[in-house]
Amino acid sequence: MEKIIEIRNLTKSFGSKSVLKGINLDIYRGNIIGYIGPNGAGKSTTVKLxxxxxxxxxxxxxxxxxxxxxxxxxxxxxxxxxxxxxxxYESLSAREYLTFIGQLYGMEYDEIDNKAKRLMDVLGIGDAYNSRLSSYSKGMRQKVMIISSIIHNPDILFLDEPLSGLDANSVMIIKELLAEFAAKGKTIFYSSHIMEVVEKISDRIILIDKGVIVADGTFEELKHSHNEGSLESIFNELTGFDMHKQLAERIISIVEGE
Structure with a gap:
């Protein structure tokens, strides 16, 4: 398999705070990577680097x-x-925004304009192609962002909570799209707090906590090595968070005035 991304001994600090503490990764063509971890674990820092x-x-x-x-x-x-x-850029229309992004990737205006309109039609928002983004719902904006990320036919996709705000049908389309992309050899980094989605779409799951990788493997491998039935359970075990039930009960007691 062709190695697309290779990371060795990656460390990053912000001031005195060490965020990444020696990350080592080999990512291959056609992988769908579920890259997960608690807030502040170092996921976004890795991707931004x-x-x-x-x-x-x-x-x-x-x-x-x-x-x-x-x-x-x-x-x-x-x-x-x-x-x-x-x-x-909310003052722009989707046409203006997407053609601007496409040109940053070196595409010709007419090609971007054609692709962007057709992609918006497929996702059910083509009628708003010339409308200002300020008038868009959250789901419509998310579709525009997804289109902007794929319009230049990239080899690697980094997706951070890409299904946020999407309706059920659009979620199904995007999940299928990612599977089709991977089958065509594209590499996908998928980050989300929705464990059920990560569990289902990823062929490899990497869990980072406090700047280090604490798990790396298929869901079946992780489930077998940790004797847990769901990715959420594995996540909680490895990150040491086991207070969800107690905290939920406390919230209920406060709401009910106890």
Whole structure:
């Protein structure tokens, strides 16, 4: 299998706070990686380092065989990204936004315009192609973000809570889309707090906690090694969080005035 991403001894600190503490990863073409962990575990930092959105790390990050510190950033044209919180230019229409993004990836305007409209039609929002993004619902905005991440046909996709705000039918389409992409050799990093989705779509699950990888394998491998029935149970065991029932009961008691 072709190695797409290679990470060696990756460490990153913000001031005196150590966020990543020696990450080692080999990611291969066609993998769907479920990249999970508690808030503050280092997931977003890892992704932002790979994307070149932040720098100042120690260790090695190779994309397509090249250390990213030694490139001119052209590798980014082969990557798509859906952040957890999207900053859309709300004064723009979807047409203006998507053609702008496509041109950043080096595409021709007419090609982007054609693809963007057709993709919006498929996702049921084509009628709003020329409407300002400020008028869009959360689900419509999420669809635009997903389109912006795939319009240039990238080799690697980084998706952070990509199903947020989507209706049930759209969720089914996106899940199927990811499976089809992987079958065509695209590599997908999928990060979510919805464990059931990660469990179902990922062929490999990586769990990071406090800046280190604490689990790496298929769901079946993780389930077998930890004697747990669900990814949520494995997650709670490995991250040491077992207060959910007690805290829920406390909330109920407060709400009920006890």
């Amino acid at each position: 790979i994307l070149g959105l932040i720098d100042g790390y120690d260790g090695e990050i190779k994309i397509f065989g090249e250390e990213i510190k030694n490139t001119n950033g052209n590798y980014k044209k082969k990557i798509g990204y859906v952040p957890e919180v999207a900053d859309l």
